[in-house]
Amino acid sequence: MSTDTQTPVRTPDRRAAARYRDLLASERGSAALYRGLADAAAGERREILLELAAVEERHARHWADKLAALGERIPEPGRPGLRTRALGWLARRFSLDAVLPLVERAEHADAGLYEGDPDAAPEMAVDERSHARVLTQLRSPSAMADEGARGILRRERWHRSDRSGALRAAVFGVNDGLVSNTALVMGFAGSGATGGTILFAGLAGLLAGAFSMAAGEYISMRGQREAYEREIDLEAAELRDDPEAEAEELALIYRAKGLDAEEAERVAATIMKDREAALDTMAREELGLDPDELGSPWSAALSSLVSFALGAVVVVLPYFFGAGAGALVAAVLLAAGALFTVGAVLGALNGRAPLRSGARQLLVGALAAAAVFAIGHGLGTGAH
Numbered sequence: 037m038s039t040d041t042q043t044p045v046r047t048p049d050r051r052a053a054a055r056y057r058d059l060l061a062s063e064r065g066s067a068a069l070y071r072g073l074a075d076a077a078a079g080e081r082r083e084i085l086l087e088l089a090a091v092e093e094r095h096a097r098h099w100a101d102k103l104a105a106l107g108e109r110i111p112e113p114g115r116p117g118l119r120t121r122a123l124g125w126l127a128r129r130f131s132l133d134a135v136l137p138l139v140e141r142a143e144h145a146d147a148g149l150y151e152g153d154p155d156a157a158p159e160m161a162v163d164e165r166s167h168a169r170v171l172t173q174l175r176s177p178s179a180m181a182d183e184g185a186r187g188i189l190r191r192e193r194w195h196r197s198d199r200s201g202a203l204r205a206a207v208f209g210v211n212d213g214l215v216s217n218t219a220l221v222m223g224f225a226g227s228g229a230t231g232g233t234i235l236f237a238g239l240a241g242l243l244a245g246a247f248s249m250a251a252g253e254y255i256s257m258r259g260q261r262e263a264y265e266r267e268i269d270l271e272a273a274e275l276r277d278d279p280e281a282e283a284e285e286l287a288l289i290y291r292a293k294g295l296d297a298e299e300a301e302r303v304a305a306t307i308m309k310d311r312e313a314a315l316d317t318m319a320r321e322e323l324g325l326d327p328d329e330l331g332s333p334w335s336a337a338l339s340s341l342v343s344f345a346l347g348a349v350v351v352v353l354p355y356f357f358g359a360g361a362g363a364l365v366a367a368v369l370l371a372a373g374a375l376f377t378v379g380a381v382l383g384a385l386n387g388r389a390p391l392r393s394g395a396r397q398l399l400v401g402a403l404a405a406a407a408v409f410a411i412g413h414g415l416g417t418g419a420h
Contacts, residue, residue: 052155053108060099060111067092068116069139072124076132081174084292088170091163098157132174140171159281162274166285174292209249209340211378213347215401217241218371221351222405225367226412231359238352242345250341257333271318275311283308286318350374368405375401 070089074082100110116124127135149164150156220241224234275282283304290300308314354366379397380390 049106053103053106056099056102056106056108056155057111060096060103061114063092063096063099064113065117065120067096069120069123072116072120073127073132073135073139075124076127080291080294080296081132083297084170084174084288087288088167091167095160095163098160102155136171136174143167143171159278162278162281162285166288170288170292207343207378207382209253209343210347211382211397212249213242213245213344214350214371214374214378215347215404216245217348218351218367218375218401219404219408221355221367223408223412225364226409227415228413231355231363234359234363235352235355238348238355242348242352245348246341246344249344250337253340254333254337257336261333268315268319272315275314275318279308279314282314282318286314347374347378371405372398372402 067089070085070092074085074089077085103110123135123138143164146164150161153161217238221234221238224237229237283301286307287297287300287304290303291297295303307317351367351371353370354363357363358366376394376398378394380394382397383390383393
């Protein structure tokens with residue numbers, strides 16, 4: 037009689053086992069990375085990195101237990117991967133701050149790894165989302181100050197007035213309307229079309245582009261806002277279902293900011309007493325979101341529509357009052373002045389030299405208009 041009475045492993049179990057092994061290896065690799073970075077750190081930063089490593093090791097044990105439940109052999113931990121060894125060496129050779137942005141980006145990419153995963157423990161999704169924020173706060177004060185100073189020079193004036201996304205939509209709307217409609221009008225002018233035809237084409241381009249831009253901006257901003265609202269709703273659910281884990285997470289973030297463990301826990305406990313304050317704080321500290329400033333889709337859409345129309349009407353204006361060479365010359369001069377002005381404004385908003393940015397914008401717009409004018413001229417000559 038045969039003694040082989042084992043039931044073959046089902047395909048779904050084999051697939052699950054393969055997935056668990058991959059996740060086990062990934063969590064072990066993350067734990068090894070954090071321990072390697074901890075070797076390049078000292079004091080509170082070292083302790084936080086070791087705590088992050090312990091969290092990843094806890095995740096690894098979860099997947100090892102899942103493998104064991106399927107009757108699978110649990111692989112022995114191997115040597116850390118090349119990336120882990122390289123990042124650890126760079127941190128020791130140069131500084132921890134040199135590699136933290138790289139690790140932070142990877143954590144942001146993996147933040148949703150366990151969202152909706154029925155095989156993951158409930159707290160695992162929370163842990164993964166918080167790691168990137170903790171790493172951001174771990175950067176040294178000098179590195180954060182340097183980055184902040186550069187950011188202020190590049191962005192402060194822009195963001196100060198762009199709370200709803202309207203300024204961004206307005207500036208780029210003017211630019212898009214100006215460049216696209218200038219090229220369109222120049223194409224018709226090059227073809228030898230009459231003044232009335234050029235005027236009609238310019239107005240058609242203005243209307244089509246303005247409403248298209250408004251619709252696109254609304255959809256984009258609406259989707260962004262809904263994504264942000266979903267993140268905040270998830271955070272609210274976590275605060276309701278597991279407030280202890282959220283308090284630990286908040287304390288860890290404050291420790292990364294520089295508070296000692298006792299003070300961080302005290303501040304976190306105080307905040308967690310007020311559910312609304314806790315949600316607002318977690319949204320800002322963990323998600324990097326301001327719940328009061330998620331952006332207005334209608335404001336952005338209206339701003340985009342009006343600004344595109346303002347940019348597009350510039351080159352059309354001369355054809356309201358005349359035709360022929362005089363209208364063409366006036367259109368070219370108006371478009372050139374507007375291109376330079378818009379480029380200079382964009383440069384100023386981005387902290388760059390306005391004259392250089394204006395000249396670059398003028399050159400790019402002129403090349404586009406000249407190319408379309410030449411194409412229109414060729415097609416018009418061929419048609420005649």
